[in-house]
Amino acid sequence: MNNFDYSRASDLADAIRLLTADPGAKLIAGGTNLIDLMKENVERPSRLIDISHLPLRDIDETTGGGLRIGALVPNSDLAYHPLIEQRYPLLASAILAGASAQLRNMASVGGNLMQRTRCSYFYDTTTPCNKRSPGTGCSAIDGLNRNHAILGTSKSCIATNPSDMSVALAALGALVLIAGPSGQRTIALADFHRLPDDKPHLDTNLGSGEIITAIELPPQGFARNFSYLKIRDRLSYAFALVSVAAALELEGNAISAARLALGGVAHKPWRSLEAEAALQGKAATPDHFGHAADLLLQGATAQSHNGFKIELARRAIVRTLMQAASATPQSQAHKKIA
Numbered sequence: 001m002n003n004f005d006y007s008r009a010s011d012l013a014d015a016i017r018l019l020t021a022d023p024g025a026k027l028i029a030g031g032t033n034l035i036d037l038m039k040e041n042v043e044r045p046s047r048l049i050d051i052s053h054l055p056l057r058d059i060d061e062t063t064g065g066g067l068r069i070g071a072l073v074p075n076s077d078l079a080y081h082p083l084i085e086q087r088y089p090l091l092a093s094a095i096l097a098g099a100s101a102q103l104r105n106m107a108s109v110g111g112n113l114m115q116r117t118r119c120s121y122f123y124d125t126t127t128p129c130n131k132r133s134p135g136t137g138c139s140a141i142d143g144l145n146r147n148h149a150i151l152g153t154s155k156s157c158i159a160t161n162p163s164d165m166s167v168a169l170a171a172l173g174a175l176v177l178i179a180g181p182s183g184q185r186t187i188a189l190a191d192f193h194r195l196p197d198d199k200p201h202l203d204t205n206l207g208s209g210e211i212i213t214a215i216e217l218p219p220q221g222f223a224r225n226f227s228y229l230k231i232r233d234r235l236s237y238a239f240a241l242v243s244v245a246a247a248l249e250l251e252g253n254a255i256s257a258a259r260l261a262l263g264g265v266a267h268k269p270w271r272s273l274e275a276e277a278a279l280q281g282k283a284a285t286p287d288h289f290g291h292a293a294d295l296l297l298q299g300a301t302a303q304s305h306n307g308f309k310i311e312l313a314r315r316a317i318v319r320t321l322m323q324a325a326s327a328t329p330q331s332q333a334h335k336k337i338a
């Protein structure tokens with residue numbers, strides 16, 4: 001690990017000021033991703049700006065009937081909050097599919113959105129990686145790429161975004177609230193993470209000096225018909241090969257609204273409005289779910305070792321939608337794929 005300076009931000013304005021003053025500085029919240037990356041010499045911040053004690057830990061109802069979740073709310077507190085369990089169980093389920101209880105106790109909402117890819121070459125400083133060192137090349141394209149992306153890839157990078165929480169937030173239509181040197185702004189979660197294009201070192205559209213302050217959930221929570229299915233090599237403590245967040249509003253067996261997002265397949269949570277629109281007004285049947293899966297996976301391209309992911313994703317989408325339709329969501333407590 002390299003030497004670095006440390007500052008404890010006294011308030012949000014102080015954190016923005018410190019971050020803007022030093023382009024090499026990094027915020028630290030729970031530290032569960034950043035410290036690992038610093039130990040591996042992947043991240044070498046000149047200064048750590050500790051925001052962990054700032055008052056960004058509240059979960060409040062908004063005037064519009066939604067919820068505002070502070071950026072420093074620990075993942076566990078969010079998953080087990082009564083308003084999340086009752087109104088947004090899809091989000092609770094996605095969070096509980098991630099990491100371990102100990103990590104979820106430390107990990108913050110903002111940090112989860114900002115965590116970096118788990119591409120093994122990104123962690124290995126002896127190999128070329130455009131995300132870690134822009135312009136050096138991508139070791140995964142001709143290397144071991146079983147876990148890598150099948151959608152939205154570029155010639156510069158085929159990494160996936162590892163966050164489970166972000167997949168549910170994308171499906172739920174969440175907003176990211178941001179504060180920075182130019183004031184406050186809001187980005188839809190679906191537009192927060194970037195595709196790699198020729199700048200894979202940029203994971204998100206967060207500008208320099210900007211800080212996530214909160215996430216806002218719209219009123220519609222899909223509390224009855226939802227499921228989060230995470231397919232992984234081990235049923236514990238592993239990142240997704242493919243994950244699916246599905247939410248439906250049903251009138252009888254007819255779908256009046258549908259939400260669908262994938263994790264583990266792209267540089268960002270993958271959502272298709274076309275696939276969701278195709279389900280609207282249709283009966284909740286495997287055929288219609290299969291059609292939506294085809295639309296969601298349009299343009300999917302295999303790398304040398306991950307062709308299996310395309311069929312895996314298709315089957316996972318249909319299964320998750322069936323679980324949502326029958327109100328039998330995937331259990332994260334028993335880790336059983338029913």
Ligand SMILES: Cc1cc2nc3c(=O)[nH]c(=O)nc-3n(C[C@H](O)[C@H](O)[C@H](O)COP(=O)(O)OP(=O)(O)OC[C@H]3O[C@@H](n4cnc5c(N)ncnc54)[C@H](O)[C@@H]3O)c2cc1C
Nearest residue numbers: 029030031032033034098099107108110111112114164212
């Ligand atoms: C063994 C292991 C297994 C894991 N498994 C999973 C999993 O299955 N699914 C999953 O989703 N996650 C998983 N995680 C990742 C874990 O969820 C993240 O490490 C955690 O959410 C990061 O939150 P943090 O508060 O600790 O962030 P930190 O490590 O403190 O920060 C991470 C990054 O976010 C930035 N940051 C933090 N807060 C803000 C903010 N408010 N605004 C702007 N930038 C900010 C930091 O500068 C840093 O770059 C796993 C982690 C480990 C170590």
Ligand code: SF4
Nearest residue numbers: 119129138157158159
């Ligand atoms: S896929 Fe992206 S993160 Fe992985 S080696 Fe290539 S450039 Fe680096």
